[in-house]
């Protein structure tokens with residue numbers, strides 16, 4: 001363990017994308033209170049997820065990471081949580097049948113409350129206020145009061161994350177996820193959707209296999225529970241640090257606010273606060289990489305974040321955009337291969353494909369999202385590497401934020417249910433369609449021998 005590191009050593013470095021609070025006493029009291037609260041996750045679960053990433057590195061499991069761009073406190077309700085879980089469970093079913101591999105489910109859930117912004121301020125009708133940075137920092141309403149960063153929101157965020165985590169755990173461990181009762185996961189508005197017939201077919205395949213196993217083994221397989229992990233961008237370091245604890249029985253520091261924190265694209269500078277914080281925790285760590293990440297930087301990230309080349313520790317989440325992925329990704333994969341570095345590669349086909357529609361909406365095209373995944377699969381295959389997973393912004397609801405997909409959402413449809421607080425998400429149908437697309441392309445790209453290895 002590095003004697004120069006502790007959960008607050010990042011404070012000595014330049015920290016970006018974090019607010020300046022007016023009342024430092026309230027900030028200090030809040031951090032103190034957070035530091036005394038019980039953890040949201042345990043080291044056992046974190047170690048289990050490291051084991052899963054260790055398998056993902058070798059292509060033995062596939063990671064499905066998804067959820068909102070920004071969770072909001074007001075959507076900490078039964079329906080929103082259940083719908084997000086339903087779509088992730090349905091996608092993982094589709095993927096496991098298609099890829100013939102176990103799927104590791106990770107929600108952008110239970111703590112995805114802090115957002116990086118390209119500008120510190122926002123101006124409307126001549127009025128300039130601080131930008132909205134996520135519910136854990138300030139309010140989204142465009143008023144002086146709401147936009148002031150308030151440290152106490154960290155406590156509200158911790159509480160909301162605990163409520164989400166509690167409900168998700170109860171659902172996934174208590175029978176809701178039972179493959180014998182997939183009707184639990186049905187979503188009312190999808191009846192008659194273009195995706196539903198294909199989904200029913202895949203479900204029947206899964207259930208037949210299950211029945212077959214139960215018949216020949218004469219025992220009901222333990223399919224009534226699934227594992228589910230939480231993740232969020234580890235952006236707001238005062239919050240992350242307050243829940244970072246040294247566990248004597250393991251001799252490591254753990255961030256116990258989430259299983260899988262990741263470093264956002266804008267906060268990967270090697271000499272800055274975020275890298276300093278992340279290098280000292282034991283959790284598996286995600287790092288967003290893209291067009292501005294060259295091989296030298298990738299090498300330095302590997303050396304800093306995983307100097308002992310531990311398996312299951314480092315995850316690169318590539319977000320190039322469909323038009324840049326062929327130019328940028330191969331050199332990074334090659335660097336990892338040349339170094340013999342243990343890394344899980346995940347594709348985020350969302351953040352390099354954001355555009356503005358002609359009618360002024362921040363949107364993404366389903367075709368580009370799909371294309372970036374297909375190209376990434378192909379590039380990994382060509383280089384003898386593994387695409388270990390996918391990272392998506394999605395909603396379990398019937399939103400209209402991304403254009404395209406089988407139901408043909410057009411620019412004119414965007415206004416019908418454009419609800420996101422920050423980035424456009426795939427809706428339920430588009431998400432299932434992406435899972436089906438991955439299944440189809442995966443099998444095209446990987447021979448059966450590879451699937452079975």
Ligand code: PEP
Pocket residue numbers: 069116233263264265266288319351423
């Ligand atoms: C995000 O994942 O919501 C995000 C802001 O991504 P990135 O850091 O890759 O831009």
Ligand code: CO
Pocket residue numbers: 069070351393422423
């Ligand atoms: Co986003």
